[in-house]
Amino acid sequence: MTPPTADGWSICDESTGIAMILKITLLLIVSVLLSTPCLSAEPAMPSTAPGLVLKTLRRNHPRLMLTDPQLADLKATIARGDDALLTKCVRDVLHGADKCLRKEPLRHVLVGPRLLSVSRDCLQRVYALGLAYRLTGKEQYAARAVEDLLAVCAFEDWNPSHFLDTAEMSHAVGIGYDWLHSFMDAPTRVKIREGLVRLGLKPGLEAYEGARFGWWRKSSHNWNQVCNGGLICGALAIAEDEPELCGRIVSEALASLPKAMASYAPDGGWIEGPGYWAYATNYAAYGLSALNSALGTDFGISNTEGFDTTGRFPLHLTGPTSLYFNFADVHENARRGPLPVLFWLAKRFDDAALAVAGRAALEHHSADPRHLIWYVPAPDRQPAPLPRDAYFAGVQVACLRSDWSEDALFVAVKGGDNQANHGHLDLGSFEFDALGVRWARDLGSDDYNLRGYWEGNKPTGKRWNYYRLGSLSHNVPLLDNENQNCLAKAKIVRFVTDEDAALAVVDLTEAYAPKATRATRGVALRDGRTRLLVQDEFELAAPAEIAWGMTTDAAIEVSGNTAVLKLRDKTLQAKILSPDGAKFEVVSAERQPPEKPNTGVRRLVIRVRAEKGLTRLAALLSPVHADRPVPILPALKPLASW
Incomplete structure (x- = not known):
């Protein structure tokens, strides 16, 4: 063994000495790190193991929510x-x-x-x-x-x-x-x-x-x-x-x-x-x-x-x-x-x-x-107003409004997944408020105890035979009066919000394949956010009937390509902008037991017999104000140009 020197260190060869110095230095660094609080690190997460998860349990009662x-x-x-x-x-x-x-x-x-x-x-x-x-x-x-x-x-x-x-x-x-x-x-x-x-x-x-x-x-x-x-x-x-x-x-x-x-x-x-x-x-x-x-x-x-x-x-x-x-x-x-x-x-x-x-x-x-x-007192300062428009990418929903007042225009439209839990066959569906009235509505759910209510994972599932759950009651287009593909998904491919207008465009191709090789719906608040334009474009693989539909509680009078809706002393004008020659009709949304009756509910419908290739349907919904004329009709643009 090498004898120690006067300072207590052993005399050794150069390589051994360097190794010893490095080892001691490392030990000192570790010691300092262990004894010094780490200011930037997150605190260690408590264990979720069964034997340890209750380690910090508050022993006295009450301990749930309100101590x-x-x-x-x-x-x-x-x-x-x-x-x-x-x-x-x-x-x-x-x-x-x-x-x-x-x-x-x-x-x-x-x-x-x-x-x-x-x-x-x-x-x-x-x-x-x-x-x-x-x-x-x-x-x-x-x-x-x-x-x-x-x-x-x-x-x-x-x-x-x-x-x-x-x-x-x-x-x-x-x-x-x-x-x-x-x-x-x-x-x-x-x-x-x-x-x-x-x-x-x-x-x-x-x-x-x-x-x-x-x-x-x-x-x-x-x-x-x-x-x-x-x-x-x-x-x-x-x-x-x-x-x-x-x-x-x-x-x-x-x-x-x-x-x-x-x-x-x-x-x-x-x-x-x-x-x-x-x-x-x-x-x-x-x-x-x-x-x-x-x-x-x-x-x-x-x-x-x-x-x-x-x-x-x-x-x-x-x-x-x-x-x-x-x-x-x-x-x-x-x-x-x-x-x-x-x-x-x-x-x-x-x-x-x-x-x-x-x-x-x-x-x-x-x-x-x-x-x-969970009571929260009034905040010291009023928060900034919420944005007028919102797009939720996770669920493919867009909401647009003219402002946050009670008489504002509001439209919401969805893409998403027809197989979502509790979902309906409603890709592209929209609802619309104006003048304090809900003009385009969704009927909601039916009785959960209906036979086959939860059988929806295939096109023949009984769930899709119920009016409120299939496509026929929703504010979506229909091809040959058939439900959307129950396995389809749809994505909002364009969302624009600016001072005078807001829009969302939904790719509905999966919902209508194979009858359509491309299907797209756009909704837009136009003309200073005073009117709603709903525009659909289909590239059909073969001739088909396209039906545009909107469910409403309003009384409806139709005259060719124009419809006047009245509800709670308010008036909405609907106008077909495309295709030429298309007319509105009104059909009942009422049903017989055991389904919910939908008493007094109507559907405003446009039916078009379309040939193979591109067909565009567009309807303009304008709130009617007694003191202002309905503005002139806007020129249409392809959805790709929105």
């Missing part, structure tokens, strides 16, 4: 009395809770194959009664909520074959157990906890482990968020008593949920339409809110691309009539209500426009308990 410290802050704000809208929300919630006190007991009653109406009733009761108790301390609210919880926990099942029912009931019971934990005695807690495990969480684990009713765990639509969100709420409520089961549930949900969250990319649109946007996004918020309040993190899921802007999707899809662009399975004449999730999104992404929209809706609608849970 006691958060409730204390809310009460202090209420007590100040300087927010009239907040005072109204409290009044609305207490009124709703009082109504729940008078409701009949909950019973296990299926509607078709679903227990869903019972699950949702229970959920609404628990939120209303639970929040009323926590705000007022009045035990009558808590006692009735516990009565409802015990009733559903005594059910034979929560209908896992239609797992939405199980998930929503798990959500309800989880919230009730958590919020009323201190009110209940130990035996009552045991009964409710055991019911939640037996009827909700154990079937949930079976779903994650491959049970047939767990198909949703790999889906990319609303079922995913609802089932995962409901199970997250149920599991986090009782996690300290069932750590192994609940850890597995939360871990599996965290693995599954991103599959659906990815559907918001890239810009926040939702392919199932505005109705199911609300359902899916509500449950995304429930699950993420519960994770944050109970575990202190949502594991980065809220950072999913497009989720930060998704709150603007329903705003742009709402016309000046307050009616949605009603595509996919949405209720008839669906309006945007006071969506509580706008408050949650406004807080999470610091988006004052969502706060303003959410508060404005509450001026005319009753508040839901979730409005208080």
Whole structure:
């Protein structure tokens, strides 16, 4: 061994010494790096492994969505009395809770194959009664909520074959157990906890482990968020008593949920339409809110691309009539209500426009308990106005308007995918508002219990025989009075927005192949955004009948190439610009049972017998103002030149 020198270093050859110096230098660098905080790096993401995911669990109750410290802050704000809208929300919630006190007991009653109406009733009761108790301390609210919880926990099942029912009931019971934990005695807690495990969480684990009713765990639509969100709420409520089961549930949900969250990319649109946007996004918020309040993190899921802007999707899809662009399975004449999730999104992404929209809706609608849970005060400054026009590339929807007033012109048009969950055969469909009236409308969904309603993955599927779901009721062209190709997709290939005009062009070729080798639809707000032009171009492979159709509630008078529509003392003129000699006709949209009747609904139609080659159909829709003449007709351009 080489003897040490006076300074403690061993005498060695040059190469060994250099190696030793490098080694020591490296050790010093590593030591410094390990002891110095990294200012630019993201914090390490908590583990989602079943045995570790609950490591940061808040031990005390309530821990779901509204903790006691958060409730204390809310009460202090209420007590100040300087927010009239907040005072109204409290009044609305207490009124709703009082109504729940008078409701009949909950019973296990299926509607078709679903227990869903019972699950949702229970959920609404628990939120209303639970929040009323926590705000007022009045035990009558808590006692009735516990009565409802015990009733559903005594059910034979929560209908896992239609797992939405199980998930929503798990959500309800989880919230009730958590919020009323201190009110209940130990035996009552045991009964409710055991019911939640037996009827909700154990079937949930079976779903994650491959049970047939767990198909949703790999889906990319609303079922995913609802089932995962409901199970997250149920599991986090009782996690300290069932750590192994609940850890597995939360871990599996965290693995599954991103599959659906990815559907918001890239810009926040939702392919199932505005109705199911609300359902899916509500449950995304429930699950993420519960994770944050109970575990202190949502594991980065809220950072999913497009989720930060998704709150603007329903705003742009709402016309000046307050009616949605009603595509996919949405209720008839669906309006945007006071969506509580706008408050949650406004807080999470610091988006004052969502706060303003959410508060404005509450001026005319009753508040839901979730409005208080996620309440957002009026912003200090008014946000910049939303753009007049929007294009959602992820779902291929465009919305154009003249301005944001109640009498504005508004048109929305869609491409997308005819195989989208809850989709209709409606590629190219549009809806149109002007003068405060919805002139061109979508009839919405039909009865989900109709035979074959969900058989839509092939052209012969029974779903497409129902009038509201096939192409015949939608504001789309028809070739030889046939449905669009049910496997088709369509893309918006041009979207232009400027001061005086806005337009969108949709490539519909797949929808009409092989009869058409090219099919394109354009919609444009023209002449200072005062009129709507709808123009279709078909390159036909053989002669065919082309039918242009628009569904409306208006009374219609036709005279050759002109039609006058009247609704609620307002008037719209429709004019055929191409082809020459084409005429309008009116047909009924009414149907016989078991389909919905569509009473009084009409179709404004243009029928053209077209030869092989190019055919262009164009119709101009002009609101009629008593004090101004209808402008002269514009010259048409090929869609390729738009």
